[in-house]
Amino acid sequence: MRQRVYSILQKHIEHPVVLEKPKERSFGHYATPIAFSLAKVLRRNPMQIAEEIAQKLREEEMFEKADALKGYVNIKLSRNFLNDYAVWALKNEDEFAKGDFSESILLEFVSANPTGPLHIGHARGAVWGDVLARIGRRLGYRIEREYYVNDAGNQIYLLGLSVYLAARESVLNLEAEWPEEYYRGEYIADLAEKAVDALGAEKFMDEAFIPEISEWAKDRMLELINDNLHEVGIYFDHYVSEKALYEKWDEVFTRLADTGAVYEKEGKWWLRSTEHGDEKDRVVVREDGRPTYLAGDIVYHYLKFERGYDRYINIWGADHHGYIARVKAAIAFFGHDPQKLEIILSQMVSLLKGGEPYKMSKRAGNFILMHDIVGEIGADALRFIFLTKKSDTHLEFDVEDLKREDNSNPIYYINYAHARVFSLFEKAGKSQESVFDASMDALGEEAYDMLFTALLLPEVLEDAFESRQLQKVTEYLKHLAGMYHKFYYDNRVIGTPDEEALLKLSAMVALSLRVGLKMLGIEAAKRM
């Protein structure tokens, strides 16, 4: 809708137009302050300019009204237009809110180390990435989801060591000398038990077997992580192993050396990342010849760009923000455009339970497990809460609030509105299809206002995706559900002369709620 209004305005005004929401809906559906900026250029009174523009717009069929008010031009869409659009949407649910974007995007998210189950912080990035992908795909973007598996390095060894020691101590009753750093938590004990069964007790007699145990444990952890993700409906298209990337390291390193991107100092190899805006150069190869973690990321991003996507999006924990500059620097050294890589940061999550800080269980290794929270509030509520705020701001929420069954729980509130529509159709004994062509001419302003709001979904999704502000979708759904609840309270539907028209309107609202929720990975309730 917005697009069409925009192009009509553009036709009449040879100037970039800003299109916005009017302060009050009674003013119209769209508004533009264009007269103010034109006034400057033309050195004329904005009120007059606004009036002239409004006059031209009045001739457009798509508009019912175009008024100049205090310099603003307010536009109201015609009922015919709204009705036609709604009928089309109702008959083409799968097409509604689709876009014609076609950029290919590689979206990397979660990428948690396979050394333990996912915790609540991971969950935020996971949900965020998943929903970004869902919306993007609806809009036409070709998005693939990728998980970068950090299966190399010290933390994997530590995982194996932890399992090795736990097995010795608790399963085999042998002595175990615990180092300062190791993984703890119930899952390690579980792993230890299973490891003895799977690998045989003899593997726990000699530290030389730890790498083998590590490898085995890492695979189990990846399974566990995937179970955690599947529980909330998140699936990946690709998994990329860090370990496998190091096979390409020599080749990539040679390339870097050839372009002068790295230099040797103090026996180590450094990336000249300061040349591309980093605050200092970074070590990529240690004195003993082992590449650093950054080396893996360099290879990874080198290969990513070789794969030829139009855009790359990474969702990282906010604690990685210092990492952005060096990775982008590496990309620049390969002659690629670092702008094609976009990093979305996912900030910390704090949990409350009944107003008190959520107790971290020792059992879980002093983390709040995603699995536990899903068990407590369900996948839908978990998804929803993460989507009510920008990803790069701290989020605090109380799990008790999300367990309540009233309007303090937004997911409940929205589902209830959706279910009410289905209940109406059931009570009326009619199918939704049977009212699609009913006339809505007799309906009043409020009804058309709600119809318009329901039809905003496509532009809400587009705006949310483009600005990477997914909370716009949850805000919208809450708003639309609220409108419907009020409408439902104010209007008797069944048995009135306008029954079919009101049912049709309800069906349209339900459609937007349903498609909107679907974009969030939530299935709308038809009955409650």
Next chain:
RNA sequence: GACCCCGUAGCUCAGCCGGAUAGAGCGUCGGAUUCCUAAUCCGAAGGCCGCGCGUUCGAAUCGCGCCGGGGUCACCA
């Protein structure tokens, strides 16, 4: 010290590519049910938009400087 995020109603937060009277939910107080789900709705109270300066017709929004809170500053991943 540097960098990132945040500071808006008692609480949790929207609004922030400058625009019309600053919003929502919770909480508090008051009200609505002979009728399709009261799992809902309506109303009230509650605001130096952290502070200051600047930019301009216009600043919660942009810039600079403070103050306060959180995070990060690895040759760990």
